[in-house]
Amino acid sequence: MKKGIKLKSNGTNEKKGPETATIDTTEESLQKTLHISRDIEENKNILDEKLGVGKSFDLICREMNFGGKDFAIYFVNGFANSDVMTQILKELANLKREDLVPNTLKHLIETYVSHIQVNKIKTINEANDNILSGQLVMLIDGEKEGLVIDVRSYPGRTPQEPDTERVVRGSRDGFTETLVVNTALTRRRIRDERLRMEIQQVGERSKTDVCIAYLQDVADPGLVNLVKQKIQEISIDGLPMSERSLNEFLIGRSWNPYPMVRYTERPDVAAQHLLEGHVLIYVDTSPGVIITPTTFFHHVQHAEESRQNPMTGTYIRWIRFFGVIASLFLLPLWLIYVYEPNLLPHSLEFIGPKDTSKIPIFFQFILAELGIDLMRMAAVHTPTPLATAMGLIAAVLIGEVAIKVGLFVPEVILYLSIAAIGMYATPSYELGLANKIARLIFLLAVYLFKIPGFVFATTIWLIVLTMTNSLNTPYLWPFIPFNFHAMVNILLRKPVPFMNKRPSIVHPQNQNRQ
Structure with a gap:
C-alpha cells in the first residue's frame, strides 16, 4: 500500500519503493x-x-x-x-x-x-x-x-434597501454580496422545511458558489432539473460579472434585448416568487437574485403595488402600464402625425410642431435620445457633490438653450421627456432599456416607410416576442397564449385572500395556496 505522494524539487518522476512515490510539479x-x-x-x-x-x-x-x-x-x-x-x-x-x-x-x-x-x-x-x-x-x-x-468572515455591507426597488412602505432590507446572508434573508421569510437551497460551483478558476432555491413540493421538478443541468453544463474559467454572466449561459446566446429572467434585490419579492413555484438562483458576490422562469408581464410588476390596498395597487399598476406603453409607442405615433397631419382630427392639431427647424424631426429624436443616454451615463459616473451641477447643466443648457438656437422644436423635448419618464417608471431596468431599443426601431421604420413601416415593425416586434421562450415558458403569457384568469391577475391587484391559486405557467405540483 502506498503511503502517499511526495514532491521532488527537480520535478522528475522517481520510484522509491512500495511506501513512497514521487510526481512532477507540472x-x-x-x-x-x-x-x-x-x-x-x-x-x-x-x-x-x-x-x-x-x-x-x-x-x-x-x-x-x-x-x-x-x-x-x-x-x-x-x-x-x-x-x-x-x-x-x-x-x-x-x-x-x-x-x-x-x-x-x-x-x-x-x-x-x-x-x-x-x-x-x-x-x-x-x-x-x-x-x-x-x-x-x-x-x-x-x-x-x-x-x-468554517471561520469565514467575508468583507461586505449590511442589508439595506436596494436603490432600484424602493417602496414607500415595507421592509428596508435587501440582498448583499454575501451568499449566506442572502439565503438567510430568504429563510427568514419562508420557514418551511421543504425549502431547498442546493449549492454548486461554477468556473474552473473562480469556483463561484451558485445556489439553486425552490420549494420541494411546489416547484416543477422538470424546471428544477433543467436549471441544474444548464448550470452544470457551464464551462468557463470564471464568472466575474456573477449573475449577468450566468444568465447568458442559462438562457443561451441571443441578441434579443428583452430580459429572459427577472432580477430582484428584495428578499420579500424573492420569497413571493418561491411561494408561487419559481426557481431562484443566488450567485455569490452579487446582490441580485435570478428568478426563473419569467414572462414579459413579470417585469412590469413592482413590490409597491402589493404594499398598498387593492384599489390603490391597481391604480399604481395601471399608471405603470401607461408609462411602459408611452415609452414604446408615443414617439413613433407622434412622428406619424407629423408626416401625415391630415390624419389628425381638427381638435388635436395642437399636438403637432408649431415651429420648424432645419434638422428633420426624426434626427432631432435621435440626437435627443443619444443626449438623454449620455446624461444618464454621466449621472452614474458623476460624484454626488457634483450631481446637482450636472442636473442644472442638463436642464438649462441642453434643454432650454438647444430649443432657443433651433436645434430642437419644443414638442420633441416634451414628448421625448414623457417617453423617458415612462422608461424609468418601468420596474425592470432591463425591460426599460429593451423598450428603448424597440422605440428607436419603430422611429426608423416610420421615418423610412411612414404608416406601413410602423405597422410592419410593430407586427414583427409582436411576432418575435410571441416566439420567444424563457426556459420553455412563453414570453407573452398570459396574453399569448391567452389565459383569462391569469390576465385578470395581471391587470388587477386582487386582494390576497382571493389569490388562492398559483400561476399555472410554472406548472406547480401544488396549485392551491390556501
Missing part, C-alpha cells in the same frame, strides 16, 4: 485527484506549490505542534475571522498527547474544536478549494484526512 499533474497522505510534509509540499504559499502574501500556512503532533493550518488572510481562529488555537494549545491518541480526528471534532461547522476532507483538491473559499484547513501528521473549519 500544472497537469497537480490537477489530478491526490489523496491526503499520512506524511504532513508531502501534503505541505503539494499545497504550497498549488496555492503559491510564500509567493502570494495573503495565503498563509501556520506550522504548529499540539499534543506532540505536527499541524499545518492553511487559511486566506482577509477571509478568516481572527477572533474565532485565536479561540480555536488557544484550546488546542492546552492539549496533551493522551488527549489526541488514538483517533485524533474523532477527538478533535467531538471534543476539542469548539466550532459549529467542522468537516473532514480526504483529498488535496478538496483542501485547495476550501482554502480558496475562505475556510481554515487543518492537516495533521499521521492522519489520512484533514479538517475544514
Whole structure:
C-alpha cells in the first residue's frame, strides 16, 4: 500500500519503493485527484506549490505542534475571522498527547474544536478549494484526512434597501454580496422545511458558489432539473460579472434585448416568487437574485403595488402600464402625425410642431435620445457633490438653450421627456432599456416607410416576442397564449385572500395556496 505522494524539487518522476512515490510539479499533474497522505510534509509540499504559499502574501500556512503532533493550518488572510481562529488555537494549545491518541480526528471534532461547522476532507483538491473559499484547513501528521473549519468572515455591507426597488412602505432590507446572508434573508421569510437551497460551483478558476432555491413540493421538478443541468453544463474559467454572466449561459446566446429572467434585490419579492413555484438562483458576490422562469408581464410588476390596498395597487399598476406603453409607442405615433397631419382630427392639431427647424424631426429624436443616454451615463459616473451641477447643466443648457438656437422644436423635448419618464417608471431596468431599443426601431421604420413601416415593425416586434421562450415558458403569457384568469391577475391587484391559486405557467405540483 502506498503511503502517499511526495514532491521532488527537480520535478522528475522517481520510484522509491512500495511506501513512497514521487510526481512532477507540472500544472497537469497537480490537477489530478491526490489523496491526503499520512506524511504532513508531502501534503505541505503539494499545497504550497498549488496555492503559491510564500509567493502570494495573503495565503498563509501556520506550522504548529499540539499534543506532540505536527499541524499545518492553511487559511486566506482577509477571509478568516481572527477572533474565532485565536479561540480555536488557544484550546488546542492546552492539549496533551493522551488527549489526541488514538483517533485524533474523532477527538478533535467531538471534543476539542469548539466550532459549529467542522468537516473532514480526504483529498488535496478538496483542501485547495476550501482554502480558496475562505475556510481554515487543518492537516495533521499521521492522519489520512484533514479538517475544514468554517471561520469565514467575508468583507461586505449590511442589508439595506436596494436603490432600484424602493417602496414607500415595507421592509428596508435587501440582498448583499454575501451568499449566506442572502439565503438567510430568504429563510427568514419562508420557514418551511421543504425549502431547498442546493449549492454548486461554477468556473474552473473562480469556483463561484451558485445556489439553486425552490420549494420541494411546489416547484416543477422538470424546471428544477433543467436549471441544474444548464448550470452544470457551464464551462468557463470564471464568472466575474456573477449573475449577468450566468444568465447568458442559462438562457443561451441571443441578441434579443428583452430580459429572459427577472432580477430582484428584495428578499420579500424573492420569497413571493418561491411561494408561487419559481426557481431562484443566488450567485455569490452579487446582490441580485435570478428568478426563473419569467414572462414579459413579470417585469412590469413592482413590490409597491402589493404594499398598498387593492384599489390603490391597481391604480399604481395601471399608471405603470401607461408609462411602459408611452415609452414604446408615443414617439413613433407622434412622428406619424407629423408626416401625415391630415390624419389628425381638427381638435388635436395642437399636438403637432408649431415651429420648424432645419434638422428633420426624426434626427432631432435621435440626437435627443443619444443626449438623454449620455446624461444618464454621466449621472452614474458623476460624484454626488457634483450631481446637482450636472442636473442644472442638463436642464438649462441642453434643454432650454438647444430649443432657443433651433436645434430642437419644443414638442420633441416634451414628448421625448414623457417617453423617458415612462422608461424609468418601468420596474425592470432591463425591460426599460429593451423598450428603448424597440422605440428607436419603430422611429426608423416610420421615418423610412411612414404608416406601413410602423405597422410592419410593430407586427414583427409582436411576432418575435410571441416566439420567444424563457426556459420553455412563453414570453407573452398570459396574453399569448391567452389565459383569462391569469390576465385578470395581471391587470388587477386582487386582494390576497382571493389569490388562492398559483400561476399555472410554472406548472406547480401544488396549485392551491390556501
